[in-house]
Amino acid sequence: MLVRKLIPWLSRLLGGSLLLAANSAYAEYGLNLPQGVTEISREVYDLHMLIFWICVVIGAVVFGVMLYSIFHHRKSKGAKAAQFHESTTVEIIWTVVPILILVAMAIPATKTLLKMEDVANADITIKITGYQWKWRYDYLDQNFGFYSVLSTPREQIENTADKSEHYLREVDRPLVVPVGTKVRFLITSNDVIHAWGVPDLAIKKDAIPGFINEVWTLIETPGTYRGQCVELCGKDHGYMPVVVEAKSIEDYQLWVGEQQALALASTEDPDKVWTADELMAKGEQVYATNCAACHMAGGEGVPGAFPALKGSKIATGPIADHSNIVLHGKAGTAMAAFAAQLSDSELAAVITYERNAWGNNTGDSIQPSQVKAAR
Amino acid sequence: MSTATTHDAHHEHQPSGIMRWLTTTNHKDIGTLYLLFSLLMFFIGGAMAMIIRAELFQPGLQMVNPDFFNQMTTMHALVMIFGAVMPAFVGLANWLVPMMIGAPDMALPRMNNWSFWILPFAFLMLLATLFMPGGAPAGGWTLYPPLSLQTGMAFPFLIFAIHMMGMSSIMGAINVVVTIFNMRAPGMTFMKMPLFVWTWLITAYLLIATMPVLAGSVTMLLTDKFFNTSFFNAAGGGDPVMFQHIFWFFGHPEVYILILPAFGIVSQIIPTFARKPLFGYSSMVYATASIAFLSFIVWGHHMFTVGMPIKGELFYMYATMLIAVPTGVKVFNWVSTMWKGSMTFETPMLFAVAFVFLFTIGGFSGLMLAITPVDFQYQETYFVVAHFHYVLVTGAIFAIMAAVYYWIPKWTGNMYDEKLGKLHFWISCISVNVLFFPQHFLGLAGMPRRIPDYAVQFTEFNMISSIGGFVFGLSQLMFAYIVFKTIRGGAKATDQVWEGAHGLEWTLPSPPPYHSFTTAPEVK
Numbered sequence: 001m002l003v004r005k006l007i008p009w010l011s012r013l014l015g016g017s018l019l020l021a022a023n024s025a026y027a028e029y030g031l032n033l034p035q036g037v038t039e040i041s042r043e044v045y046d047l048h049m050l051i052f053w054i055c056v057v058i059g060a061v062v063f064g065v066m067l068y069s070i071f072h073h074r075k076s077k078g079a080k081a082a083q084f085h086e087s088t089t090v091e092i093i094w095t096v097v098p099i100l101i102l103v104a105m106a107i108p109a110t111k112t113l114l115k116m117e118d119v120a121n122a123d124i125t126i127k128i129t130g131y132q133w134k135w136r137y138d139y140l141d142q143n144f145g146f147y148s149v150l151s152t153p154r155e156q157i158e159n160t161a162d163k164s165e166h167y168l169r170e171v172d173r174p175l176v177v178p179v180g181t182k183v184r185f186l187i188t189s190n191d192v193i194h195a196w197g198v199p200d201l202a203i204k205k206d207a208i209p210g211f212i213n214e215v216w217t218l219i220e221t222p223g224t225y226r227g228q229c230v231e232l233c234g235k236d237h238g239y240m241p242v243v244v245e246a247k248s249i250e251d252y253q254l255w256v257g258e259q260q261a262l263a264l265a266s267t268e269d270p271d272k273v274w275t276a277d278e279l280m281a282k283g284e285q286v287y288a289t290n291c292a293a294c295h296m297a298g299g300e301g302v303p304g305a306f307p308a309l310k311g312s313k314i315a316t317g318p319i320a321d322h323s324n325i326v327l328h329g330k331a332g333t334a335m336a337a338f339a340a341q342l343s344d345s346e347l348a349a350v351i352t353y354e355r356n357a358w359g360n361n362t363g364d365s366i367q368p369s370q371v372k373a374a375r
Numbered sequence: 376m377s378t379a380t381t382h383d384a385h386h387e388h389q390p391s392g393i394m395r396w397l398t399t400t401n402h403k404d405i406g407t408l409y410l411l412f413s414l415l416m417f418f419i420g421g422a423m424a425m426i427i428r429a430e431l432f433q434p435g436l437q438m439v440n441p442d443f444f445n446q447m448t449t450m451h452a453l454v455m456i457f458g459a460v461m462p463a464f465v466g467l468a469n470w471l472v473p474m475m476i477g478a479p480d481m482a483l484p485r486m487n488n489w490s491f492w493i494l495p496f497a498f499l500m501l502l503a504t505l506f507m508p509g510g511a512p513a514g515g516w517t518l519y520p521p522l523s524l525q526t527g528m529a530f531p532f533l534i535f536a537i538h539m540m541g542m543s544s545i546m547g548a549i550n551v552v553v554t555i556f557n558m559r560a561p562g563m564t565f566m567k568m569p570l571f572v573w574t575w576l577i578t579a580y581l582l583i584a585t586m587p588v589l590a591g592s593v594t595m596l597l598t599d600k601f602f603n604t605s606f607f608n609a610a611g612g613g614d615p616v617m618f619q620h621i622f623w624f625f626g627h628p629e630v631y632i633l634i635l636p637a638f639g640i641v642s643q644i645i646p647t648f649a650r651k652p653l654f655g656y657s658s659m660v661y662a663t664a665s666i667a668f669l670s671f672i673v674w675g676h677h678m679f680t681v682g683m684p685i686k687g688e689l690f691y692m693y694a695t696m697l698i699a700v701p702t703g704v705k706v707f708n709w710v711s712t713m714w715k716g717s718m719t720f721e722t723p724m725l726f727a728v729a730f731v732f733l734f735t736i737g738g739f740s741g742l743m744l745a746i747t748p749v750d751f752q753y754q755e756t757y758f759v760v761a762h763f764h765y766v767l768v769t770g771a772i773f774a775i776m777a778a779v780y781y782w783i784p785k786w787t788g789n790m791y792d793e794k795l796g797k798l799h800f801w802i803s804c805i806s807v808n809v810l811f812f813p814q815h816f817l818g819l820a821g822m823p824r825r826i827p828d829y830a831v832q833f834t835e836f837n838m839i840s841s842i843g844g845f846v847f848g849l850s851q852l853m854f855a856y857i858v859f860k861t862i863r864g865g866a867k868a869t870d871q872v873w874e875g876a877h878g879l880e881w882t883l884p885s886p887p888p889y890h891s892f893t894t895a896p897e898v899k
Binding site for chain 2: 060075116199
């Protein structure tokens with residue numbers, strides 16, 4: 001097993017070290033920071049390399065002296081110990097020289113940092129909200145928004161299916177931005193602290209509940225750029241990827257039009273009465289994307305950590321208490337308030353589903369209009 | 376004969392068996408307790424690391440679920456920092472400070488007993504959370520709210536365990552300070568103190584200054600969770616980022632609490648085996664003090680991505696870069712001490728030299744992390760994991776191992792097995808680099824820390840890292856074997872033990888008498 005995995009790796013290492021810039025997917029990531037696709041990301045890469053080489057040179061000098069000493073100044077070679085133990089001149093030199101080197105590093109670093117923090121004059125603003133465990137992207141100027149959820153199938157994570165190329169770094173709906181445009185992101189969170197980051201854009205910023213952080217980017221080349229949540233945010237922290245698709249301005253305009261049409265079409269009649277079957281079918285879907293991560297697909301939960309819904313007092317008790325928890329969450333736990341995240345019909349469907357799936361069989365259901373009243 | 380009888384009577388006065396250890400006020404007994412406790416915690420924390428590395432051997436979920444994985448990363452850090460490294464240093468201080476300054480014992484022996492015996496209970500509470508419904512804390516050792524507030528039943532146990540560890544540390548630190556100020560032998564001026572004593576004196580002040588801050592911040596978490604306060608809840612007018620500021624105001628000096636005594640140890644060992652006095656003694660003292668001072672004003676570099684104002688980012692960047700200067704002075708001094716020496720490479724020296732090499736590598740990555748715009752790329756990735764394991768494992772823990780090999784002949788009167796010691800060193804030194812060096816690449820390629828599963832391009836380096844981890848973990852069983860073998864017997868050690876050793880502790884017999892110096896030695 002191990003040997004089988006290591007052989008391609010060794011050959012890649014050999015090939016890779018000879019042809020470091022080879023066009024394989026491996027060389028794209030591999031050993032070093034990506035250069036990325038923005039002016040800033042390239043500046044950051046250059047800074048990284050500058051400091052790296054300064055460290056290498058200092059390291060070579062210090063370790064060189066040390067190694068020389070280790071090989072030559074040993075008792076077995078008859079070395080007699082000198083007894084010197086201070087020199088003010090030397091001490092001053094090796095205090096002042098590092099300070100000068102540090103100043104040389106600080107100047108370009110400061111310049112780049114000032115540029116990175118200049119969020120003025122953005123053409124588009126997109127609000128990014130972290131949720132346990134998905135992202136939401138709201139296009140503030142165009143009045144639409146959507147959730148972006150991991151699309152890697154469960155079977156791949158559980159090793160019952162082969163892993164795809166973008167395992168854990170693929171989503172159902174990526175964030176789409178135009179190239180050649182200064183895009184400003186407003187980053188916040190709905191529950192705990194997350195961090196939104198894409199190495200190719202040299203962006204990483206914490207998403208903090210109650211606070212809004214700003215970053216910006218200006219992507220030059222169309223393409224798909226991937227990252228993931230980079231601040232521990234609970235159980236599925238490893239499963240909330242970030243995928244950014246940079247399109248040409250024309251393609252972007254087209255895409256925005258489609259999204260706006262989609263948003264209009266999904267406006268629903270608030271007074272429509274749903275049948276139990278309709279609610280169950282929709283509820284199963286909503287449950288799978290929003291609830292199954294903790295309460296599990298079979299409603300059995302994770303003992304001790306996440307309560308079971310199957311046969312639970314709440315899911316089989318009074319419907320008002322049940323919908324109250326789904327709508328408003330439970331303080332001090334990972335149970336979020338879903339009133340803000342889901343529509344009336346989605347809430348009605350998922351509550352109905354939880355009350356009738358897995359042998360819960362309460363036989364009752366709740367209508368979107370009732371959810372609306374309970375909000 | 377009469378002296379023998381009084382001697383026996385004196386010993387009858389003392390309880391034996393378990394009561395001896397429970398009631399002991401002797402600095403050597405307490406030092407031994409600390410060190411053995413630390414060894415136990417090192418293996419418990421290590422076992423957790425093995426689970427982490429086993430899960431990360433391949434992408435996909437194989438061994439544990441994500442929630443348990445998070446419990447392991449959280450508990451691994453808490454156990455290693457508060458259970459393994461800190462008690463090991465307090466144990467070393469207990470054993471060595473009185474012997475090095477020519478005192479009979481620590482200044483506050485009863486408090487000394489108390490400060491040790493709090494620890495087993497604190498860790499019993501902490502480790503018990505693993506068996507509670509909902510499991511152990513899983514929000515990371517940094518306890519960031521709001522995530523840490525989602526902890527279940529384990530939460531109050533975690534907070535009270537931290538309170539108890541803090542009390543223990545503060546008492547230990549006060550004891551060190553009082554001992555050093557009041558019990559130095561005549562002629563032992565401050566600038567004649569061995570560097571281990573100096574670095575511990577400064578560490579003790581860091582502990583006294585920061586542990587109460589940690590206690591305060593976790594107490595605020597406790598009231599946020601159970602008494603509806605909103606210190607860190609934006610919806611109630613609080614600020615989740617404020618917790619991070621308070622935490623890292625403790626957390627960054629804590630980093631130096633974990634490394635300054637290691638600097639002291641290495642500054643004792645290198646001159647001995649180079650048979651040459653330490654280069655730049657006074658600059659070493661001043662450098663340690665400068666590092667300690669700077670440690671209080673750089674906490675913001677742990678939080679560059681929280682969205683600080685640009686002035687804050689620049690200040691923390693410059694201040695952090697400055698730490699490289701006194702740290703560089705230390706490294707240059709160690710190298711100059713070796714230069715033109717007459718070196719031999721027994722196990723303690725091997726660990727000390729490896730410390731200088733590998734700690735410096737950790738220092739370089741630290742310097743890179745200080746550069747704010749690039750830190751945005753490194754932050755919360757495996758690059759950070761590699762960095763702090765280089766300074767904590769090949770830094771702090773290598774120094775502790777060097778110290779054990781260096782002083783165990785003095786403590787027990789027996790020489791350790793040099794062949795096994797060297798074998799232990801070489802296996803550890805190679806495997807630890809196989810373990811942590813590839814993590815630099817993983818971090819640069821963008822792998823976040825604290826994830827149980829990863830994208831496929833990270834597979835190879837994770838696999839290598841895990842193999843290094845297993846070898847490193849297993850090779851520490853050798854360390855335990857060598858230590859217990861030495862306690863049980865071995866070639867008798869001389870009083871001076873090492874040809875080039877200087878200092879008061881080497882003037883005492885090996886093993887030293889129960890009350891180190893009953894009459895104060897004269898220091899010239």
